[in-house]
Amino acid sequence: MGSGYAAAVERGTKLVVVVRADLAMGKGKIAAQVAHAAVTAALLEQETAAFAAWWRAGQPKVVLRIGSEAALTEIGERAKAAGLPVHAIRDAGRTQVSAGTMTCCAIGPGDTEQIDRVTGALALL
Structure with missing residues (x-):
């Protein structure tokens, strides 16, 4: 692995x-x-140095909550602007929410400090 790792x-x-x-x-x-x-996120980022570091660290994960689709979209845009990978999830609509509803997004795997600058104000789920 290179110096990025x-x-x-x-x-x-x-x-x-x-x-x-x-x-x-x-x-x-x-x-x-x-x-x-x-x-x-794991499948689409598996070729990156950040993924390799995350994998070796035991795949640390944090789940946070946000109040609306607009706020989720905004946090995703801020993460992308910071150079972080973002993967939005839209539901198939088979059970509790309508088809196409954005339910959550993954940010990372990436540098903890960079992610915290974007998501640090959000509360744990």
Whole structure:
């Protein structure tokens, strides 16, 4: 691994999943949406140095809540502007929410400090 990997390990890496709290999803539905986000981020970022560092660190994950689709979109845009990977999850609409509803997004895996600058004000789910 190159110097990007070593730098990422030194600073720490994590994956954050930001979940909409306004949808009144049940616990099982939330768990499924968070799993969708984590799997999507892992699959789509697996060739990056940040992913390698995150994997070796034990795949640290944090789940946070946000109050609306507009706020979720805004946090995703801020994360992208900071150079972080963002993967939004839209539901298929088979159970508790309508098809196409954005339920959550994964930010990372990436540098912990960079992610915290974007998501640090959000509360834990």
